[in-house]
Amino acid sequence: MGKIPSNKRQPKKRSIMLKWSFANMIFCFLVFTIFVIISYQSSVLYFLEGEKDGLVSVVDSAAKKLETSSDNLTPDNIYKYLDYQEPNVLDNLYDEAGHVIKSAEAVGIPGVSWRSFQVYDVSGQMIFTTQSSSIPLANKKSTAPVIVTIDNQSGYITTREIKSKKTGQVIGYLQSFNNLEFYYNIRNKLLFILIALEIVAMFLANFIGYFVSNHFLKPLSKLYAAMKKRTYSPSSEFEEVEIHSGDEIEELADVFNQMMSKTHDYIEGQERFVSDVSHELRTPLAVLDGHINLLLRWGKDDPEQLVESLEASRHEIKKMSSMIQDMLDISRLKQLDDFITEETVVEDSVTDLINNMKMIHQTSEFTFEDKLDDPQAKAQINQNHYIQALTILIDNAIKYSGEGESFVKVTLSENDKHIITSVADRGLGICEEDKAHVFERFFRADKARNREIGGTGLGLSIIANIAQIYHGSVSVESELGKGSVFTLVLPKADLK
Known part of the structure; x- marks a missing residue:
């Protein structure tokens, strides 16, 4: 019993365009994520290093001014070492214990870029601040900038021990706290912007990837449609797929066209063979x-x-x-593509064949006219196929010579690109009506006469196929009662 075809539906395959766009989206996501991480980390490090360098620069500048004092730093003399002309320029602030703190919040500091710092006396009591601040002295030794949290505020803090250049004694302390709240806001906004850009870029890459893949895969879709059509109707007339993409898909289409053309010729040949066999x-x-x-x-x-x-x-x-x-x-x-690159010295082949024919048909007259410039001229054809074609032409010339003695003349000539072989007879000839059909299978001009002569009506069809395979041609000139001239034109072999 035959196997019952399954009705189970095949799983739907995903479109290559969707796969491509998804892969493109993932690729862009990974690349952009790496870019975001590198950009974010680089920006953070660059900003922090900038803040640290600025903080150190300001502290160094202020420390140099304060080190010129030979006396301990106090609220009363601090103004002199920070380049203020008068003491009343600074505002007075008071801490919880009532100690005076000079403030430069309103006027700034001459010669020093604005930055928050405080000055302390030798006991650690704050005596000067650049702004309203009550940050206690964190350390009485010089320290490098470090990030700390004070009153829920994170920032860089650094301390300098102030020694008089004149006495070498410690006369006070300098401390700077740089609030990084602004930096953290910028950092968060930068991270948000980079993530938003990444998401937008990901969807944009998906969108663009889909349309780009659609554009580039259109030729492939066209090729697929042609393949599918051939699958369902392999014996139908083949139409070449025209793709001009200028890439590998175009090359694939050319290979497909060649393959399908050969397949179509093969199927057509098999069908014709079966039909001809059954008919004949x-x-x-x-x-x-x-x-x-x-x-x-x-x-x-x-x-x-x-x-x-x-x-x-x-x-x-x-x-x-x-x-x-x-x-x-x-x-x-139809299947002899391997022979199309072979070469044959035509003069030697014709000479040998005529000598053999003279032995077989001793009552026939043979003439050979050689017009070749080079006796070693070669035609682009397999030698056996060339001899087969010439043998059929000579046999036909003898068969259709009529009642008298048969006459066969073989002529070799050439032009710039072709070797030309002509076989002439003085036989029955062919009428104008039949000349267009003599190279068709089983065609025989004079049916009654052909029954006496014999043959299958396939000889000239074989020659026509040989000429087609080797990119040549075959033709006939004939007149009833005066004979025929069959001409086989073949490409010259490349001279080396």
Whole structure:
């Protein structure tokens, strides 16, 4: 029993465009994520280093001014070492214990870029501040900038021990606290912007990737449609897929066109072969069947009829065998791509063939006219195929020579690109109406006359196929009662 085809639906395959756009989105996401991380970390480090360097620069500048004092730093003399002209320029602030703190919040500090710092006396009591601040002295030793949190505020803090350049004694302390709240706000905003850009870029990459892949894969879709059409109707007329993308898809389409063209020719050849065989073998098989039935009924008892039936049967069998062999030769020629690069020295081949023909047909007259400039001129053809084509032409010239002595003239000539072989006879000739069909399979101009001559009607068709395979041509010029001239034109082989 035959296997019942399954009705189970095949799983739907995902579009390559969606796969491509998704892959493109993932790729862009990863690349942009790396870019965001690097950009974010680089910006953070760069900003922090800038803040640290600025803080150190300001502290160093202020410390140099304060180190010029030979006395301990106090609220009363601090103004002199910070380049203020008068003490009343600074505002007075008071801490919880009532100690005076000079403030420069309103006027700034001459010669020092604005930055928050405080000055303390030798006991650690704050005596000066650049702004309203009550930050206690964190350390009485010089420290490098570090990030700390004071009153829920994070920032860099650094301390300098102030020593008088004149006495070498500690006269006070300098401390700076740089609030990084602004930096953290910028950092958060930068992170938000980079993530937002990443999301936008990801969807934009997906969108662009889809349309770009759609554009580039359109030729592939066209090729797929053509393949699918050929799958469902392989014997239909083949139409070439025209793709001009200028890339590998175009090359793939060219290979597909060549493959399908050969496949179509092969299928067409097989169908024609079956059709021709069934049509042409019908008559000889009917003749065989008639003679066998005759022998079975009474012919086997009549010696004369027995011999006649056996001879007729043998003749039909030889005819069928020759016909099948010729049709097989035509079918094989369609698959001989490996031979198209072979070369043949035509003069030697023609000379050998004519000498052989003279031995076989001793009553025929043969003439060979050589017009080649180079006796070693080569045609782009396999030698066996060239001899096969020439043999068919000479055999036909002898067969159709009429009642008198047969005459065959072979002429070799050339032009810039081709080797030209002509076979002329003085036989029956071909009428204008039939000349257009002589290279078709099984075509025979004079049916009654051909039954006497014999043959299968496939010889000239074989020559036409040989000429087509080697990118040449074959033609005929003929006049009834005056003979025919068949001309085979083949490409010259490249001279090395």
